Amino acid sequence: MDMHVFDVFSIIGTIAFAMSGAFVAMEEEYDILGVVVLGLVTAFGGGIIRNVLIGVPVTTLWGQGDLIMLAMISVFVAFVLPLGLIQHWKKTEALFDAIGLSAFAIQGALYATQMNHPLSAVIVAAVLTGSGGGMVRDLLAGRKPLVLRDEIYAVWAMAAGVAIGLGVATKTWQLLTLFVIVIVFRMLSVLYKWRLPRRSLHAAQSSAASGKEVRSG
Secondary structure, eight states: OOHHHHHHHHHHHHHHHHHHHHHHHHHTTOOHHHHHHHHHHHHHHHHHHHHHHHTOOGGGGGGOHHHHHHHHHHHHHHHHSOHHHHHHHHHTHHHHHHHHHHHHHHHHHHHHHHTTOOHHHHHHHHHHHHHHHHHHHHHHTTOOOHHHHSSSOHHHHHHHHHHHHTTSSOSHHHHHHHHHHHHHHHHHHHHHTOOOOOOOHHHHHHHHHHHHHHHHO
């Protein structure tokens, strides 16, 4: 696998997630410092969590000076964009998030395979790198994490990890195809509201309360 491809996915994911974090911060009316923090956390949070779990020193982050600078530039570009463009971005927010998810899931899986980790670790690396930053972003913004409540999200990162871990996607064109596939399926999840099975205790409690009221009446 060409290292240039790895770098491309890192760059795409960094830009997409840094701007995503910045826009979320502005939606929550954070000041410029909050916008920068949320942008950087979104861009690098998933990678840091991944590194902790697969045994890579967290300090390797400081060797990514170019990506940190790129994230800072992306955040400031997002901050100075005209409000009209930002409002337009809100309509395509899911697309930015899907691009970041796909790019970082693939990047994380490639990172784990280069370290000769087993398939399970490759999948975990893909999921955490692809969705970890977004989870931290949502928590810092006081929101329920998108990955745990909304349309199918982390499953597509897992699928990317499986494809790379099993050696199905190794060549450049295969990785680029996988990148597009993950984005497409994530956007289809948003469009058609695909969700994983869930059970609501609130519904059960409401039914029980209604039953008690009927019996008491």
